[in-house]
Amino acid sequence: xxxxxxxxxxxxxxxxxxxxxxxxxxxxxxxxxxxxxxxxxxxxxxxxxxxxxxxxxxxxxxxxxxxxxxxxxxxxxxxxxxxxxxxxxxxxxxxxxxxxxxxxxxxxxxxxxxxxxxxxxxxxxxxxxxxxxxxxxxxxxxxxxxxxxxxxxxxxxxxxxxxxxxxxxxxxxxxxxxxxxxxxxxxxxxxxxxxxxxxxxxxxxxxxxxxxxxxxxxxxxxxxxxxxxxxxxxxxxxxxxxxxxxxxxxxxxxxx
Amino acid sequence: xxxxxxxxxxxxxxxxxxxxxxxxxxxxxxxxxxxxxxxxxxxxxxxxxxxxxxxxxxxxxxxxxxxxxxxxxxxxxxxxxxxxxxxxxxxxxxxxxxxxxxxxxxxxxxxxxxxxxxxxxxxxxxxxxxxxxxxxxxxxxxxxxxxxxxxxxxxxxxxxxxxxxxxxxxxxxxxxxxxxxxxxxxxxxxxxxxxxxxxxxxxxxxxxxxxxxxxxxxxxxxxxxxxxxxxxxxxxxxxxxxxxxxxxxxxxxxxxxxxxxxxxxxxxxxxxxxxxxxxxxxxxxxxxxxxxxxxxxxxxxxxxxxxxxxxxxxxxxxxxxxxxxxxxxxxxxxxxxxxxxxxxxxxxxxxxxxxxxxxxxxxxxxxxxxxxxxxxxxxxxxxxxxxxxxxxxxxxxxxxxxxxxxxxxxxxxxxxxxxxxxxxxxxxxxxxxxxxxxxxxxxxxxxxxxx
Numbered sequence: 001x002x003x004x005x006x007x008x009x010x011x012x013x014x015x016x017x018x019x020x021x022x023x024x025x026x027x028x029x030x031x032x033x034x035x036x037x038x039x040x041x042x043x044x045x046x047x048x049x050x051x052x053x054x055x056x057x058x059x060x061x062x063x064x065x066x067x068x069x070x071x072x073x074x075x076x077x078x079x080x081x082x083x084x085x086x087x088x089x090x091x092x093x094x095x096x097x098x099x100x101x102x103x104x105x106x107x108x109x110x111x112x113x114x115x116x117x118x119x120x121x122x123x124x125x126x127x128x129x130x131x132x133x134x135x136x137x138x139x140x141x142x143x144x145x146x147x148x149x150x151x152x153x154x155x156x157x158x159x160x161x162x163x164x165x166x167x168x169x170x171x172x173x174x175x176x177x178x179x180x181x182x183x184x185x186x187x188x189x190x191x192x193x194x195x196x197x198x199x200x201x202x203x204x205x206x207x208x209x210x211x212x213x214x215x216x217x218x219x220x221x222x223x224x225x226x227x228x229x230x231x232x233x234x235x236x237x238x239x240x241x242x243x244x245x246x247x248x249x250x251x252x253x254x255x256x
Numbered sequence: 257x258x259x260x261x262x263x264x265x266x267x268x269x270x271x272x273x274x275x276x277x278x279x280x281x282x283x284x285x286x287x288x289x290x291x292x293x294x295x296x297x298x299x300x301x302x303x304x305x306x307x308x309x310x311x312x313x314x315x316x317x318x319x320x321x322x323x324x325x326x327x328x329x330x331x332x333x334x335x336x337x338x339x340x341x342x343x344x345x346x347x348x349x350x351x352x353x354x355x356x357x358x359x360x361x362x363x364x365x366x367x368x369x370x371x372x373x374x375x376x377x378x379x380x381x382x383x384x385x386x387x388x389x390x391x392x393x394x395x396x397x398x399x400x401x402x403x404x405x406x407x408x409x410x411x412x413x414x415x416x417x418x419x420x421x422x423x424x425x426x427x428x429x430x431x432x433x434x435x436x437x438x439x440x441x442x443x444x445x446x447x448x449x450x451x452x453x454x455x456x457x458x459x460x461x462x463x464x465x466x467x468x469x470x471x472x473x474x475x476x477x478x479x480x481x482x483x484x485x486x487x488x489x490x491x492x493x494x495x496x497x498x499x500x501x502x503x504x505x506x507x508x509x510x511x512x513x514x515x516x517x518x519x520x521x522x523x524x525x526x527x528x529x530x531x532x533x534x535x536x537x538x539x540x541x542x543x544x545x546x547x548x549x550x551x552x553x554x555x556x557x558x559x560x561x562x563x564x565x566x567x568x569x570x571x572x573x574x575x576x577x578x579x580x581x582x583x584x585x586x587x588x589x590x591x592x593x594x595x596x597x598x599x600x601x602x603x604x605x606x607x608x609x610x611x612x613x614x615x616x617x618x619x620x621x622x623x624x625x626x627x628x629x630x631x632x633x634x635x636x637x638x639x640x641x642x643x644x645x646x647x648x649x650x651x652x653x654x655x656x657x658x659x660x661x662x663x664x665x666x667x668x669x670x671x672x673x674x675x676x677x678x679x680x681x682x683x684x685x686x687x688x689x690x691x692x693x694x695x696x697x698x699x700x701x702x703x704x705x706x707x
Contacts, residue, residue: 076315110395111392111395113386113391113395132384134397135320139484139633142637147316173308
């Protein structure tokens with residue numbers, strides 16, 4: 001009889017403990033919702049993409065400057081950063097790197113609060129109003145495309161709009177920022193700041209939906225342009241499926 | 257032979273309650289010094305809140321560093337405390353009795369210190385409620401959050417349950433004095449009246465929680481490692497990361513138990529109850545984990561170094577022969593080999609040698625955590641210069657503050673609760689006496705255990 005009592009109490013205790021542990025574990029999920037949109041909506045009017053013609057790029061970094069001016073960024077935040085890549089022959093060649101706006105963005109799924117999301121037009125954006133600043137996305141991004149506001153960002157002129165994912169100006173201290181493919185410009189039919197600012201006309205904003213790309217001076221048929229020039233995507237092997245295409249040139253080697 | 261092994265319950269009670277007596281000047285001087293270090297850390301944190309994480313030494317090519325290493329190190333230490341106690345309970349190791357309370361309390365307080373860094377490392381700590389309000393389940397940080405909170409609950413229960421009979425004893429002692437203290441004990445004692453049924457329930461509960469806490473701690477450390485491993489960065493992209501972290505936690509945790517046990521043994525003159533035996537057995541446990549950790553380190557380096565994947569090579573080189581090599585070899589020597597020798601050699605296997613070994617292990621494992629975080633973060637993924645993480649006075653003050661909080665909380669906790677598990681020690685002494693009656697004297701070896 002004593003034995004059955006022990007069994008009963010143990011079972012009771014186990015039940016209570018399981019409930020308590022389960023309750024603690026489940027608590028965060030009560031308010032759970034699918035915070036981040038994980039894929040673009042195919043029915044959207046545009047599906048933005050980007051082309052970098054490395055044959056034309058001379059590494060002048062006007063794109064970086066134009067981008068920083070547009071978004072009032074600190075000098076160390078290079079949302080489009082011109083890397084110097086060493087090729088096999090020992091020479092270095094410039095390679096602008098912006099956010100790849102991956103179809104399968106590694107940064108998006110690691111965010112604990114869903115502050116990184118993909119908008120309907122396929123652009124990866126960060127909501128700096130909800131970002132908790134844990135920087136796991138920076139760890140996950142294989143392209144080093146993300147920057148953190150370690151200090152108070154430089155002052156920006158007063159705008160009518162508050163800082164929002166589509167126009168994060170001014171940047172918010174303690175949150176992550178990155179290239180937004182100038183969605184505030186493309187919405188109104190304007191070019192991204194880097195495309196506008198490139199004197200070599202090496203940068204193209206592209207739309208997968210209308211299969212067109214433009215550097216501001218010429219407009220090309222995107223699919224043909226990519227095929228005929230053997231366009232590649234940076235680190236294809238990672239399975240991130242970037243929306244940024246590179247046209248190799250200068251004979252430089254891209255890291256794979 | 258049995259007497260020094262299992263002293264009378266009155267003596268145990270007196271010794272375990274020694275810290276509860278009014279403390280001398282030395283106690284309060286140490287407490288004040290530790291509190292000052294904690295306060296300095298608090299001031300540094302307020303400064304960091306206003307100025308941004310940049311003042312802690314972070315940059316875009318050093319986006320994780322000391323706080324992330326601290327998070328892993330402190331929570332790891334906690335695991336050691338919980339596990340030493342749980343394993344020894346489950347295996348019915350009688351020598352555990354005087355050290356379980358210290359281990360369990362250490363597990364709770366170091367966990368709290370570790371959890372603090374989960375907040376401190378955030379750019380926007382005021383938004384942490386979003387982890388509860390709108391978590392994204394695919395994030396390893398959400399897994400961390402759930403695992404650590406569950407583990408916290410378990411460690412608190414694990415500390416509390418065996419405390420109940422001891423609290424009841426205090427309740428009875430303070431009944432005449434009354435006051436707030438008596439009320440606290442009365443509430444926490446949950447009407448413990450030493451009834452057989454209460455004994456049964458307590459035994460069952462403690463066994464269950466001891467069983468649960470082991471896999472739970474494994475889960476916590478695996479999940480912590482995945483916050484790094486799932487990012488796929490060179491140096492972190494490793495399938496052995498989860499068990500590697502678990503062993504690291506155990507190794508540094510057992511070392512911390514040794515330090516805490518030795519410190520309280522010395523400060524409250526508990527030599528009659530906590531003998532060289534306890535410290536030596538813990539030392540052997542640390543030795544086994546030392547070898548295991550070195551083995552894991554070797555395995556990881558061998559496969560990476562043999563394959564020489566172009567992406568991993570720069571990180572590996574920086575660690576073995578490059579800019580981080582001095583720290584890495586310092587760890588291997590100071591955090592691995594020297595402690596090994598100190599515990600192995602009969603000459604140094606005394607209390608001082610074991611404590612020095614444990615201190616080296618804790619310091620070495622902290623350094624190792626920095627070496628796990630920093631080189632991988634500083635290594636350029638595309639091209640260009642290496643980044644770096646240079647700790648500043650802000651991050652160092654906060655780190656020291658959190659580290660000082662652990663001994664401070666332990667000191668204050670044991671002003672209120674017995675430093676040794678009185679009830680359990682009495683029980684074990686009784687068991688041993690019964691065994692002694694049943695067995696011929698020759699069958700009892702020096703440990704007081706049936707051979």
